[in-house]
Structures are given as C-alpha cells and as structure tokens.
Amino acid sequence: MPLAESIPAPALLDALRAAGVTDVVAVPDTHQRTLIELLQADPDIRFIQTTTEDEAIALAAGLVVGGRRPLVQIQHAGMYASVNNLRGVAIDGGFPLVLLIGLLGRDPRKPPRENFDSMVRYAEPLLDALEVPHVLLDGPADLPRLAEAARLAAARSGPVAVFVGMTTA
Amino acid sequence: MTASTSRMSLDSALTALARRRAEQVVVSTMTALAPWRERAGTDRDLVCVGFMGGASSLGLGVALARPDVPVWIIDGDGSLAMQLGSLITIAHAAPRRFLHVVMHNGVYDTSGAQPLPAEGAVSFAGLAGAAGYARAVRFDNAESFDAALDELLEVDGPVLAELMTEATGAAYRVNPPPDAKPTPVLAQTWPRVARALA
Numbered sequence: 001m002p003l004a005e006s007i008p009a010p011a012l013l014d015a016l017r018a019a020g021v022t023d024v025v026a027v028p029d030t031h032q033r034t035l036i037e038l039l040q041a042d043p044d045i046r047f048i049q050t051t052t053e054d055e056a057i058a059l060a061a062g063l064v065v066g067g068r069r070p071l072v073q074i075q076h077a078g079m080y081a082s083v084n085n086l087r088g089v090a091i092d093g094g095f096p097l098v099l100l101i102g103l104l105g106r107d108p109r110k111p112p113r114e115n116f117d118s119m120v121r122y123a124e125p126l127l128d129a130l131e132v133p134h135v136l137l138d139g140p141a142d143l144p145r146l147a148e149a150a151r152l153a154a155a156r157s158g159p160v161a162v163f164v165g166m167t168t169a
Numbered sequence: 170m171t172a173s174t175s176r177m178s179l180d181s182a183l184t185a186l187a188r189r190r191a192e193q194v195v196v197s198t199m200t201a202l203a204p205w206r207e208r209a210g211t212d213r214d215l216v217c218v219g220f221m222g223g224a225s226s227l228g229l230g231v232a233l234a235r236p237d238v239p240v241w242i243i244d245g246d247g248s249l250a251m252q253l254g255s256l257i258t259i260a261h262a263a264p265r266r267f268l269h270v271v272m273h274n275g276v277y278d279t280s281g282a283q284p285l286p287a288e289g290a291v292s293f294a295g296l297a298g299a300a301g302y303a304r305a306v307r308f309d310n311a312e313s314f315d316a317a318l319d320e321l322l323e324v325d326g327p328v329l330a331e332l333m334t335e336a337t338g339a340a341y342r343v344n345p346p347p348d349a350k351p352t353p354v355l356a357q358t359w360p361r362v363a364r365a366l367a
Contacts, residue, residue, distance in 0.1 A: 052255075063234045
C-alpha cells in the first residue's frame with residue numbers, strides 16, 4: 001500500500017499561487033519536470049534558472065531584498081550540494097525562503113527516512129540537523145502545507161523546506 | 170594568454186568606484202569588503218561573508234527584483250572561481266544595469282596568499298565574454314579603469330571589469346568567541362537595504 005501519490009503539476013502550480021510566490025528560482029529536477037514545464041510557460045510567476053543550487057538560494061535572497069516572494073525549486077541532490085548557502089545565506093541571513101525539494105527515487109511504500117536510497121533517506125535528518133523546518137507533500141491533500149510553509153518562513157525569518165514525495169504528474 | 174605584469178592597488182580600484190557611488194546597491198566580499206564599506210558604504214550595501222562565491226548571485230536577485238536600481242558586485246577572483254557557473258546565469262538573465270567587478274589579485278589573500286589554480290593563464294573577462302556578458306574588459310591600471318568606467322556604466326546589460334590588483338596581505342583574523350549569540354552581518358544589513366529600496 002503506497003503512502004504517497006503523485007501530485008498533478010497544475011494543482012501544485014495553483015498551490016504556489018495561493019502561497020503568494022512571485023518567482024521560482026530553479027535548477028532542473030527530473031522529479032518536478034511537469035511543474036517546470038508549466039512554470040516556464042506561466043505568465044504570472046517568473047521562472048529563473050540557475051546553474052547551481054548555491055546560486056539559486058543566493059539569488060532568491062536577493063529577490064527578497066528587492067521585495068519579491070521567491071521559492072527555490074531543487075532536487076534532494078542539489079540540497080546536499082547547497083548546504084553552505086542554505087546555512088550562510090538562508091539561515092544566517094534570516095531570509096524567509098521556501099524550498100521545494102524533489103525526493104527523486106523515493107519508495108512510496110515507506111516514509112522518506114526509511115528508504116534505501118541515501119539521497120532520500122538523509123534528506124529530512126539533514127534539515128533536522130540544520131534546524132530547518134520541513135513538511136512533506138505526499139499527495140494532493142497535502143498541498144495546503146505549501147502556503148503554511150510560506151507563512152512559517154515569514155514568521156521565523158528563515159528557510160522552510162517542502163519535500164515533494166512523488167514525481168509530479 | 171600571458172600573465173599580466175602590471176597591477177593596480179586595491180585602494181586605487183576602489184577609489185575609482187567610490188567616486189561614482191550614488192544609489193547603486195553594492196554587494197562586496199572578501200578582501201575588498203572592509204575598505205569599500207569604510208570608503209563608500211551606504212544603507213544600500215550588502216555583504217557576502219561566509220558563503221564565498223555568492224556575491225554576484227545575491228546581487229543578481231536584487232537586480233531582477235528591481236531593474237530600475239543599478240547593482241554593483243565587488244567580487245574576488247577566488248570567490249568567483251567557486252561559483253563560475255554564475256557567469257552563465259547572469260549572462261542569461263541579462264540584468265540591464267549590472268557592473269560585476271572582479272578583483273584579480275591571483276591569490277587567496279586572506280588565507281595566506283596561496284596562488285589561484287591556473288593563475289597567469291585564466292582570464293575572468295574572457296570567461297565572462299564567452300558566457301555572454303554584454304561587455305567584459307580587463308584592466309591592469311587604475312587610470313585606464315577610471316577612464317573607461319563611465320562608459321561601462323552606460324552599457325545596457327551585464328558588464329564584467331576584471332581588475333588586476335596587488336595582493337593586500339590582509340590575513341583573516343579570527344574574532345574571539347562572543348559571549349552572546351551574535352546577529353550575522355548579512356541579517357543585520359539586508360533589511361536596511363530592503364527598506365531603502367521599498
């Protein structure tokens with residue numbers, strides 16, 4: 001019995017709008033490919049692509065300075081790659097950033113931290129170590145958590161992660 | 170490419186920039202940070218401390234949020250080398266009033282002046298030009314940089330000025346441990362910049 005199901009990309013895009021996201025700063029993620037396709041064509045939310053996740057976090061912070069409400073869209077591997085900017089920019093800088101992180105390869109029968117795949121298994125414990133709050137989207141019913149994450153990021157002046165449990169449909 | 174034999178002082182390079190300081194948002198980092206802030210710091214200064222290589226991405230975000238505001242980056246060569254892909258991102262995003270100054274002293278100044286890999290061969294202006302910056306120029310003396318700067322500031326698109334500078338020998342000093350949890354310098358500065366831009 002799977003614990004998680006795919007979220008249709010249009011529903012996820014609506015959730016981004018509901019959360020007040022103005023810009024998505026992204027490094028391409030196989031897991032969220034269908035959402036990226038929608039974002040690239042979206043007339044309202046600006047899609048900004050970077051070459052590394054480090055850049056994505058710093059760029060999003062600069063957008064906040066300029067009055068925008070960006071979201072960082074990356075994959076778990078990119079989260080591991082960007083830990084120093086997550087710490088040095090988002091956490092130490094006190095930036096209210098939401099990170100949408102794809103758990104590519106996640107076994108839907110298990111909670112992420114019980115997966116065999118190390119990229120999935122260590123994702124939540126890493127953020128626990130960094131004291132970054134995180135939530136999991138394991139299906140369309142979880143989508144309101146995205147706006148809640150944005151409110152929490154603003155309230156705590158710091159990053160909040162939203163994991164995408166299954167590949168978007 | 171052959172090694173440049175002529176270099177300007179960091180001070181003279183910053184003097185040329187400071188003379189033009191007005192309403193720009195400036196992101197500075199590493200060796201240039203403290204002398205720049207002493208010389209020309211305003212409430213529109215952001216700092217890149219503790220995330221080496223991130224200055225230009227932070228500034229690009231400001232530039233994309235506020236295209237009406239000129240953004241200057243005062244970067245280091247070792248810093249930029251850590252996030253070289255940012256040149257591609259900046260070129261693609263094509264901010265219209267974006268001056269990216271790279272202080273190319275050829276060493277990791279604060280950590281003991283260890284040489285950069287490929288020092289003497291690498292050209293940051295060459296890399297930026299190949300990435301698609303609107304203009305990318307190397308200067309080896311402050312007079313030529315000063316003479317060209319006004320025209321560079323009129324370019325519509327990202328500009329990289331690679332300044333061949335002397336190492337300062339300013340070693341990094343570790344502060345004594347604080348007794349209370351300090352507020353990191355970026356957290357102190359960005360809300361001020363945000364208010365200035367609002």
